[in-house]
Amino acid sequence: MSTNTLETAYVNGQVIDASHVNELTQSLLGSVVGRNTSGVATTGQSLGTAALPWGNIYATGLILNGSSVDVSTIVSPANRVVSGKVRSTSNLPQFIAPAGSGNGASFTVEGATTNLVYVVNGTSVTMSSDVVKSSLTTAPSSNNTCLVNDTSMSNDKYAGEDNEGITVDAMGSEITALIGQVAAFKIGTSEIMLAYVKSATRLENVYRGFFMDDSGDPIVRENLSNNDTITLMSLAWVFAEDNGTTVDVTYTTPVYNYSAPSSPSTGDYWYDISNATWKRYNGVSFEVIDRTLIGMAVLDDTDCIAARSIDTYAQFSDLNSINLQRQSAEIIESEDDNNVVNVYGVEISQRFDKLEWNITTDLASGLTEANSTVYYLYITDEGERVIDTEKPHLREDLRGYYHPFNSWRCVGTCYNGGGGDFDGQQVENEREFKEFGNRLYNITVTDSNWTTEAALARFFKFKGVWSIDFRITGTYSSGVTTVSLAFADKFSSTQGNSPIVTYQMGSSTIYTTRSRAIGNSTGMSANVNSSATVFGVFGTAKLATKPTLINYPK
Numbered sequence: 257m258s259t260n261t262l263e264t265a266y267v268n269g270q271v272i273d274a275s276h277v278n279e280l281t282q283s284l285l286g287s288v289v290g291r292n293t294s295g296v297a298t299t300g301q302s303l304g305t306a307a308l309p310w311g312n313i314y315a316t317g318l319i320l321n322g323s324s325v326d327v328s329t330i331v332s333p334a335n336r337v338v339s340g341k342v343r344s345t346s347n348l349p350q351f352i353a354p355a356g357s358g359n360g361a362s363f364t365v366e367g368a369t370t371n372l373v374y375v376v377n378g379t380s381v382t383m384s385s386d387v388v389k390s391s392l393t394t395a396p397s398s399n400n401t402c403l404v405n406d407t408s409m410s411n412d413k414y415a416g417e418d419n420e421g422i423t424v425d426a427m428g429s430e431i432t433a434l435i436g437q438v439a440a441f442k443i444g445t446s447e448i449m450l451a452y453v454k455s456a457t458r459l460e461n462v463y464r465g466f467f468m469d470d471s472g473d474p475i476v477r478e479n480l481s482n483n484d485t486i487t488l489m490s491l492a493w494v495f496a497e498d499n500g501t502t503v504d505v506t507y508t509t510p511v512y513n514y515s516a517p518s519s520p521s522t523g524d525y526w527y528d529i530s531n532a533t534w535k536r537y538n539g540v541s542f543e544v545i546d547r548t549l550i551g552m553a554v555l556d557d558t559d560c561i562a563a564r565s566i567d568t569y570a571q572f573s574d575l576n577s578i579n580l581q582r583q584s585a586e587i588i589e590s591e592d593d594n595n596v597v598n599v600y601g602v603e604i605s606q607r608f609d610k611l612e613w614n615i616t617t618d619l620a621s622g623l624t625e626a627n628s629t630v631y632y633l634y635i636t637d638e639g640e641r642v643i644d645t646e647k648p649h650l651r652e653d654l655r656g657y658y659h660p661f662n663s664w665r666c667v668g669t670c671y672n673g674g675g676g677d678f679d680g681q682q683v684e685n686e687r688e689f690k691e692f693g694n695r696l697y698n699i700t701v702t703d704s705n706w707t708t709e710a711a712l713a714r715f716f717k718f719k720g721v722w723s724i725d726f727r728i729t730g731t732y733s734s735g736v737t738t739v740s741l742a743f744a745d746k747f748s749s750t751q752g753n754s755p756i757v758t759y760q761m762g763s764s765t766i767y768t769t770r771s772r773a774i775g776n777s778t779g780m781s782a783n784v785n786s787s788a789t790v791f792g793v794f795g796t797a798k799l800a801t802k803p804t805l806i807n808y809p810k
Contacts, residue, residue, distance in 0.1 A: 258282040262295035334532045335548040336569035338380070340372035343472065345621070346662035347600065347637055349565035352494060352551045356470025356561065362390035363553045363560045365496065365503055376498040376548045377533055383500045389553075393507055395490040397557045399428035404484045405457070411479040414647055416451065416462030424486065427456045431488050438509045440467075440489040440554045440562075444478035448489065448554050448562045459486075463649055465660045467554055467562035474661035475562055476646075490555040495525065495534070495547040504547060510534075516542050525549075567654065570601020574655040578611065580633065580668040582680030588613045588633060588670050600637040600654065600663040613641045615672065620644040629672045634664035657686055674709060679729065682712060707731050 260282055266272070283291075290301025304310040317324065340351040351372050355362045365372065367383035374381055405425040409415055416422040431439070434453045438461070441449045452461040465477040492505040510525040511517045517526055520537040525545070528535050534549070535542040554562040575598040583589040590611040597604050612618075613633045615625055618641050626645075634642040648657040648666035657666040671682035708730040 258285060259289060259297035261297070262291060264293070264295045332375070332569060334375065334378040335527075335534060336375050337548075337550055337566055338373040338375060339568060340374075340565070341366050341370040343468075343662065346659075346664060348661065348663040349551075349568055350468060350472055352553060352563040352565045353472070354468075354470045354553055354560040354563045357556075357559050359470070359559060360390065361392040361394050361555055361558070361560050362388055363392070363492075363494075363563055364388050365494070365550070367500075372496070372550075374496055374548055374550060376496075376546050377544070379498060381496070381498050381500050383496065385501070387501060387503055389494070389503050389505060392492055392505065392553070392555055392560055393490055394555045394559075395488060395557045396430040398430075400430045400488040402427040402431055402459075402486050404480060404482050404486065407482050409480060409482045411481055413477040413479055414464060415480045416449070416459060417464055417647075418650060419460075420462070421454070421458055421460040422451070422462060422480075422486075424457055424459060428488070432456050434488075438491070440491040440552075442487040442489055442556070443480055443484070446475055447478040448475050449486075450491075463660075465646070466649070467552075467564050468661065469562055477660075489561075492553040492555065492560075493525070493549065494551045494553055495545075496550045498546040503550075505553070510549060567600075571598075572601050572653070572655045573598035573603075575603070576656065576665075576667060576686055578635075578667045578685065580670070580683050580685055582670070582678050582683055583612065585677035586615045588668070588678060588683060597635060597665065597667060598655070599635055599639075599665040600658075602637040604635060604637070604639045606639070611635070611641065613643050613670075615643055615678070618643045620646070625672065625676065627672060627676050628674050631670050631672060632659075632666050633668045633670060634659055634662075634666050636662075636664045671712065673729075 260279060262279060262283060263276065266276075289297050290299070290303075292298040292301065337349065340349055342348060343350045351366045351370070353364045353366055355364075365383065365387045368386045372383040374383070402424040403426045404415075405423045406415075431453060435455060436453065438450065438452050441451060441459075443449050443464075447465065448467040450463040450466050451459040454460045465474060467475050469475055490507065492507060493510055495504045495506070496502075497504065506523055506525050508521065508524050510527065512527045512529060514529045516528075516535075517524065520526070520542070522537055522539040524537045526535050526537070526542055527533075527549075528542075534545050534547055536545040536547075549566060551563060551565040553560055575596060577592070578595050578597055579591040580588055581591050593606075593608050593610045595606050595611055615631070619625065620642050623643075623645065629645065631643050631645060632648060634644060634648075636642060642664055644659065644664075646660055649660050651658045654665075658664065659666065665686075667686045669682075669684045671679045673679045711729075
């Protein structure tokens with residue numbers, strides 16, 4: 257490395273000798289350092305400008321501010337979607353448009369108005385025009401249904417989610433042929449569900465309300481009950497070629513693995529993890545294919561009715577420092593005024609100011625405040641706060657819980673009580689409902705000297721033992737000095753409906769119990785505070801067996 261000062265200009269008639277050439281040569285030997293406009297070696301100089309950036313930089317390491325950077329965390333995969341058309345309500349990709357009911361078995365990959373940019377085997381590709389894929393394979397019209405086989409299921413919008421799965425029977429041969437595959441199903445009048453066909457009696461890895469229609473609107477969850485019909489759709493996996501003008505589809509679930517799939521069929525796709533490339537079976541062997549996966553399209557027996565574009569690649573992380581608390585009857589806030597959370601690959605950092613979710617100003621578009629309702633607290637990848645009734649999906653690929661049809665991360669839940677006020681005892685953080693399955697159930701309470709206002713619980717397994725984490729609030733008459741209550745979960749008929757635990761002030765079968773007066777500093781013990789008329793009890797109790805649960809707030 258040389259830090260010599262370079263000549264900034266030569267004049268006409270000046271003799272150029274070896275010293276001038278050596279001066280330039282020395283500056284290029286070893287480590288190259290920046291120089292200012294006077295030719296003096298100076299720190300803080302830039303390589304390129306915003307208007308004239310350099311192209312590719314090939315290096316084996318990176319050091320910033322004296323610290324080595326782990327480049328494995330910033331290296332992008334060789335096959336990915338970079339950017340494209342997004343939803344009007346968020347930055348969730350939406351560049352695959354189904355033809356819609358009555359418009360045929362086709363979809364359009366939209367690249368004209370907003371270019372679709374993707375990378376195939378390390379080469380960036382831009383799709384600058386709309387590409388139509390037609391003559392798609394439609395869904396079968398017979399032997400294509402199964403029935404819900406769960407007597408405990410009634411009007412359930414979230415059945416199957418949170419690793420719960422759906423038990424079914426009477427499965428048609430078109431569905432049994434897909435055992436071991438991911439498939440799309442129709443529920444009710446229009447909902448399209450994504451699920452893994454585990455066996456002739458089980459659908460697992462369920463995603464409800466996951467697809468968009470031909471208008472770009474979400475096809476939301478519908479209620480599901482025992483004996484309801486689930487109808488198989490045709491699921492097309494969409495691949496874009498490196499020429500920017502061609503798309504291909506396969507109806508067999510693509511495989512991500514280090515090893516090639518056994519017994520493949522012609523046209524099957526396999527992502528070879530070892531070589532970071534997509535391969536396609538040509539009837540004899542898997543060969544490298546210059547295409548990458550960009551989404552899914554769903555067809556009924558005549559038309560392409562739904563689609564979901566693949567997420568753009570980003571540095572997704574489970575980073576989330578937010579802890580929530582009730583600030584007022586209408587506001588949930590972060591406990592701390594320094595918070596950081598990764599939302600859809602963007603690090604949102606707020607310093608010296610608490611994050612707030614205000615039900616008056618932050619309700620999702622189209623909603624009005626409702627009493628006795630569970631709300632989900634979201635933060636967008638632009639840092640905005642949103643309160644919504646749409647339950648999130650657990651997205652392991654995005655490292656968190658995310659809105660079913662927006663790029664918003666759910667950081668907690670809250671309960672708006674019967675009086676229209678947020679309940680401070682029912683505010684949960686994301687890490688808590690990860691542990692408890694993100695499912696809030698009603699529990700039935702029988703009581704003495706006590707009127708229940710809300711009784712909710714979550715269920716979890718710890719060290720092999722199933723337990724219930726419950727929160728109950730209510731009122732009692734002025735002058736009452738003792739209360740007792742028992743509560744029971746809604747079990748299947750094989751487990752019975754007897755109370756699973758009894759709570760008696762001062763004498764309890766509860767494993768871990770805490771109780772306190774709401775709005776009163778005196779802790780609850782064997783005797784209640786006769787001057788208070790409202791209090792809550794919460795705690796944890798062990799269960800004898802794994803619960804089969806059917807009732808929870810909708």
